[in-house]
Amino acid sequence: MNRFSLYLGASVVALTLAGPALANDADIQSRVDDLEATIEALRAEIAEIRKTPEFKPSPNFTDSKGEYAFKFRGQIAADAAVFDNKTGANDFNSGTQLRRARLGIDGTIQSDWLYRLEIDVGNASRDDSATGEVDVKDAYIQYKGIDKTVFTIGQHKTPNTLEQAIPSTDTLFVESPLFVEAFTNRVTAGGDYKAGISAKYSDVNWTATVGVFGENYSINGGGNTGGTATPVYRDEGWGPAARFTYAPINGVDKTLHLGVSGYWRDTGGRTSGLRFRTGPEISVDSTRLVDTGNINAKSYSFIGGELAGQYGPIFFQSEYGRTSTNRIAASDVTFDGGYVQASWVLTGENREYKDGAFNRIKPKNPFSLKNGTWGAWEIATRYSTLDLNDENIVGGKETNYSVGLNWYPNPYLRLLVDYVHFDATKGLAQDKGDALVSRVAVIW
Template structure:
């Protein structure tokens, strides 16, 4: 036996003896792999649990691990203080304070495609116990987003009318809406604001189209008294279609040009009182109306409006014109109109976000902090607003308002507004002229 044969024999014996050891080593490696896989699974479970933990921005948001179910709280508080200087006229406006809004609500998502919202306003509950309607339902709807770029909404929600109504109440440039928006889209007197109905909205990058059919607000029904007795006389509620179309031929990060049209047609249902248009000095602390058509007996009426708005860096402008036509039961048909033009400059350089045919409030680049020496966002604004409610034998009056404002946004969820308003109204032989200063502190979550 030569050396090579000896080495081969020894190697064979060694490999035979080492085989169990190699087998044991492979088994150990497999065990370690199994342990690692178990650890990874445990980490995945922990991540899923972390995702379920509520996120605060600034209210808690609860989301499952897949993200197809979600739940969050929403709301806002807006407190106003107003001071009036009545120069001429019989209306003596009262200075004071008001909890303008105290809204609480929830948003939810069900299997990604379905959404819901319920929001109530309890601002009236801050008044004395003699006040009625202390809880006011705003949004109460279900949405389906199963079609690309399309949202179908069923329930109580805003009618698609005017740029101002498209804004959230947290995003408006001034404390209150312009005169004609208050007169022609107020839910208690006219065709707009929150109403029960069904609508569909298609949104692309540069344009939106919304249409729907709406009844009355949930708080309004066909009941009433007849001849001063307690016997209710139930009548059909009002209803009608509403639509809005917007186009943004320029839609950049800080450059936007917005064009829009909207309208509605309303049947008054069984109410013989018909419709009423009115407005005050764009301050809600005192609800006295300076111009008012009174009740107009009509079976139907309509509204049409045009919108022009945009921004260039920190400069922003918005304007609208609207007209309503009333087909009276007795007498000639009548028409009323109004409009406004406003502009602002964000001193600190921010621009508004634009999405789905509406602009959002300013989000400061740096929140207010004495420690860091940052001051949030500051904005100055001006607006002219007009409304004419005179036609034929209806002398509802004419009003012109001039406003300037200063807005401070300490952070994305808090804003403070101060407006100066000069109002000038003539109704028949009566004339009301004066000034008002109104401030608002508002927090949004």
């Protein structure tokens, strides 16, 4: 058989085999349809898998397109403190406190709209006679449809001081420095969580936030009375607030932060309820060492400067602020304070810097006896001072020195131990002593 015969035979066989297939287009189309149906089924299965909640560490539900999302959030912080009073009439009570017990939800609607509701039920652990057992923290809606810009309406943090901008889960010490607590307290001053509207623009190296804020929401219907059932004055206080930050150095482990913030507030109907005060930077005992008492004022304002940064595991943070009060039928009074604090992460980690604030340490090697890893360890120190004396107001002066040891077993759990030496003088009275406070905190 020659080569031509072989080619001819092969062609005949090929045509014979292919004939039925070519003649049965309907069968081919059926197989194509089956394949497309299988692909669609696989796509649907993948979409369902994506809807399965992701745990990091709480359930996070997201649709297949990423346009809708829902997650639970919260934190628990429990403190224990021991006081040693050296001098003074105040007898601090050693004991424990559920400092925070927050529960909340975050959500996304069609990608550009976000919402958050978070409440604190920590006071409910005290006794049934306490007022304001449920404390509203965040209750807002955000719009993020414009590049690098966020609009927020509802109750949220006012843009005042670096310490306030850092989440309570990420602060270096158990409590805020003296002047931050005195000048940005949510009940009588212009900071912390308040109902309002704000806009924030964030670039890589700088942020600008401006807003107008009223008073606080209240579960019990008391509005601006801080949780009581009957308002004690007619109008709410209100005023603008703003914060601007710039980071001339902003690397992965090298940061230099500069910032300024301030507010102006009309007291509304609370012309005799303005009050600045604070304790020994420990909240287990609520005794105030320095206190201006009620000030009869029409308005008041705050201005503060920020300087912070990090170089690898070395971190520092400092602020200075002063508040001025426009009194009724009396001269204006001014108070001021500041702090410097620093830390060294012994295990080498550094803080993430984002949107003008520093986040907590996240250990490279979470604690595990099985793997022989011990999480992240940090030592810290702070100097804090506050002066509430001016004109005929004798609120007192206080200076605190603190050292701390922080352990981060994993990104969601931390344990803090602080030693605080406090020294306060108010008129002829002096309170001096030492305290040791510990905190166990978890976030989800």
